[in-house]
Amino acid sequence: MARFVVAAVLVFAVPSWVRAHPAHAEEVNYPLVTGFNRFHAEEDAPEYLAKGGELLLNELNCTGCHEPPEPLRARFSGVAGPRLSGVGSRFGDESVLQILLRNPRMLKRSTSMPSLFAGPDRDEEELAALYAYLVSLRQPPGEPLLLGNIDRGRELYHSIGCIACHAPDTEYFPPALPKDATVEAPAMASQPVRIALFWTTDYLTRFLLDPVKYHPSGRMPAHGLTEIEAADLAAYLQSSPMREEPDPALLQESADPALAARGRELFASKGCANCHDTGDGPMPLRKARPLLELRPENRGCLQDEPLAGAVPYYYLSPLQRTAITLALQGLALAETSVTLDEWLTRMDCYGCHSLEGRGGPELAREPYFGAISPYALDREEFLPPALEGVFERRTDAELREVFTGNAERRYPKAGARMIRLPDKLIEEFLRMR
Numbered sequence: 001m002a003r004f005v006v007a008a009v010l011v012f013a014v015p016s017w018v019r020a021h022p023a024h025a026e027e028v029n030y031p032l033v034t035g036f037n038r039f040h041a042e043e044d045a046p047e048y049l050a051k052g053g054e055l056l057l058n059e060l061n062c063t064g065c066h067e068p069p070e071p072l073r074a075r076f077s078g079v080a081g082p083r084l085s086g087v088g089s090r091f092g093d094e095s096v097l098q099i100l101l102r103n104p105r106m107l108k109r110s111t112s113m114p115s116l117f118a119g120p121d122r123d124e125e126e127l128a129a130l131y132a133y134l135v136s137l138r139q140p141p142g143e144p145l146l147l148g149n150i151d152r153g154r155e156l157y158h159s160i161g162c163i164a165c166h167a168p169d170t171e172y173f174p175p176a177l178p179k180d181a182t183v184e185a186p187a188m189a190s191q192p193v194r195i196a197l198f199w200t201t202d203y204l205t206r207f208l209l210d211p212v213k214y215h216p217s218g219r220m221p222a223h224g225l226t227e228i229e230a231a232d233l234a235a236y237l238q239s240s241p242m243r244e245e246p247d248p249a250l251l252q253e254s255a256d257p258a259l260a261a262r263g264r265e266l267f268a269s270k271g272c273a274n275c276h277d278t279g280d281g282p283m284p285l286r287k288a289r290p291l292l293e294l295r296p297e298n299r300g301c302l303q304d305e306p307l308a309g310a311v312p313y314y315y316l317s318p319l320q321r322t323a324i325t326l327a328l329q330g331l332a333l334a335e336t337s338v339t340l341d342e343w344l345t346r347m348d349c350y351g352c353h354s355l356e357g358r359g360g361p362e363l364a365r366e367p368y369f370g371a372i373s374p375y376a377l378d379r380e381e382f383l384p385p386a387l388e389g390v391f392e393r394r395t396d397a398e399l400r401e402v403f404t405g406n407a408e409r410r411y412p413k414a415g416a417r418m419i420r421l422p423d424k425l426i427e428e429f430l431r432m433r
C-alpha cells in the first residue's frame with residue numbers, strides 16, 4: 001500500500017518523457033462521461049442540462065441500484081462495470097486491489113466506480129473479507145500469447161483511432177503533419193488509461209482483443225485487432241516506469257475460504273453485485289429507493305462528502321450534481337426511448353463521427369486520422385464519414401457487416417478503423433432506423 005502511494009506521488013516528479021505517455025495524461029477530478037463533458041456546460045438551459053443529467057444517471061449506473069419503473073427501463077438500462085471473473089489473477093500487486101476497494105480514485109481520479117468505503121464508518125474487517133473474495137476469483141492461465149513491440153504499439157495507438165477517446169503521447173508527431181507544424185494538445189478530456197498499467201500483460205492483451213467480453217457495456221469498443229497488434233498495443237501502454245512487473249508469488253496466493261465466503265456476502269449486500277458480474281453464480285442485489293422516488297434534497301449519493309453506511313460516493317462535480325438534480329425532478333415526464341443522438345452520445349461514436357454538425361473528432365485530434373490541416377480541401381476524406389443519411393444509403397444487412405468488420409471499406413482514406421459491436425448493440429442501433 002505505502003509503496004503505491006509513494007509511486008503515485010512520484011508521477012509528478014518524473015521527467016517529461018514519462019509524463020508524455022498516455023497513462024500519465026492529466027485527468028479531470030470527477031467521474032468522466034465524455035458525452036456530458038462535450039455537450040453540456042453551466043450555461044445550458046435547465047431543460048437541456050436535465051438531458052445531461054439523464055445521461056449521467058445511465059452512464060454512472062445509478063439505475064443499477066435505483067430501479068426505474070417499467071416504461072423507463074429501456075431508456076435507463078444502465079451500464080455494467082467490468083466482469084470480475086478471474087480478477088484475482090489480473091493484478092500482480094496486492095496494493096492495487098486494496099486501493100480499488102477503498103477508493104478507486106486514488107488509482108484513477110476520473111473513474112466512474114464510486115467508493116463504498118470512503119465514509120467515516122469504514123470497516124477494515126469487511127475490507128479484508130472483500131479482498132479475500134476478490135483474490136479467490138481466479139482463472140487458470142490461458143494459452144500463452146505473443147509478446148508485443150513497444151514502437152509498433154505506439155504507431156498503432158496513434159493511427160487506428162484510440163486517440164478519438166484516449167490521450168495522445170505528447171511527444172508523438174503524427175506523420176501526416178508537415179515537419180514544421182506544431183502539435184496541439186487536445187482540450188477535451190480523454191479517457192485515461194490507468195488501471196491497465198497494473199493488469200498483467202496477458203490480461204491487457206486479451207482485453208484489447210475483445211474488450212466487450214470483459215467490459216460488457218461496450219463503452220470501450222473492439223477494433224478487430226490481430227493478436228500481434230493487441231500485444232504491441234499492450235507492450236506500449238505498459239511501457240511506463242510506473243509499472244511494476246506483477247509478483248508471481250502473489251498470483252499464486254490463495255485466499256482463506258471462510259473469509260472469502262464472508263466477502264462474497266458483502267459483495268452482494270454492499271451493492272458491488274449491482275454493477276459487477278463475478279461469474280460464480282447469482283447473488284441478491286442491493287435494494288435502494290426506486291428511481292422515481294429519489295429526493296435529490298435528501299442528497300444520498302449526491303452528497304458532497306462521503307456518508308456512513310456504504311452509500312456510494314462518486315465525487316461528482318457541482319455541474320454534474322445540478323444536472324442530475326434537474327433530471328430527477330423531471331423524470332416522471334421523461335421520454336421512454338433513446339434517440340439516435342442520445343445513443344451516439346452514450347457510446348461516444350461522436351469521438352469519430354459527426355451527425356448534423358454535432359460531434360466528430362476534435363480539431364486537435366484530426367492529425368491522428370491523417371488530416372494535414374483544417375484548411376486542406378480534402379480534409380474530410382481523412383475523417384470517418386458523417387452519419388447523416390446512413391439509414392438511406394445502407395441496408396440493415398450492410399450495416400451488420402460494417403459493425404462486425406465484414407464490410408469492404410468505403411472510405412479508404414479515413415485514418416481510423418471502424419469499431420466492432422456485439423449483436424445486442426448492433427440491434428439497438430438498427431432499431432433507430
Ligand code: HEC
Nearest residue numbers: 060061062065271288289294295296298299300301312324
Ligand atoms: C450500489 C448501489 C447504488 C448506486 C449505484 C447508487 N446509489 Fe444512490 N443510494 C443508494 C443507497 C443504499 C442509498 C441510501 C438510501 C436508500 O436506501 O435508498 C442511496 C441514496 C440516494 C439518494 C437519496 C435518496 C432519498 O430520497 O433519500 C439519492 C438522491 C441518490 N442515492 C442518487 C443516486 C445517483 C444520482 C446515483 C448515480 C450517480 C446513485 N444514487 C447511485 C445506493 C446506490
Ligand code: HEC
Nearest residue numbers: 161162164165191192193194195196215219220223348351
Ligand atoms: C469510442 C471511444 C474509445 C475508443 C475509440 C477506444 N477506447 Fe479505450 N476506453 C474507452 C472508454 C470509455 C473506457 C473506459 C470504460 C471501460 O473501460 O469500459 C476505455 C478503457 C480503456 C482501457 C482501460 C482503462 C484503464 O484505466 O486502464 C484501455 C487499456 C483502453 N481503453 C485502450 C484502448 C486502445 C488501445 C484503443 C485503440 C485500439 C482504445 N482504447 C480505443 C473508450 C474508447
Ligand code: HEC
Nearest residue numbers: 060061081082100108111112113114116195270271272275
Ligand atoms: C456503480 C457501479 C459500481 C459499483 C457499485 C462498484 N463498482 Fe467496481 N467498477 C465499476 C466500474 C465502472 C469500474 C471500471 C473502473 C474504471 O475503469 O475506471 C470498476 C472497476 C472495479 C475493479 C477493477 C476491475 C479491473 O478489471 O480493472 C474491481 C476489482 C472492482 N471494481 C471491485 C468492486 C467492488 C469490490 C465493489 C463493491 C465494494 C465495487 N466494485 C462496486 C463500477 C462499480
Ligand code: HEC
Nearest residue numbers: 161164347349352384385409410411412414416417418419
Ligand atoms: C475510432 C473511430 C470510430 C468510432 C469510435 C466509430 N466509428 Fe464508425 N466508422 C469509422 C470509420 C473509419 C468508418 C469508415 C469505414 C470504411 O472505410 O468503410 C466508419 C463507418 C461507419 C458506418 C458506415 C457509414 C457509411 O456511410 O458507410 C457506420 C454506420 C458507423 N461507422 C457507425 C458507427 C457507430 C454507430 C459508432 C458508435 C457505436 C461508430 N461508428 C464508432 C470509425 C469509427
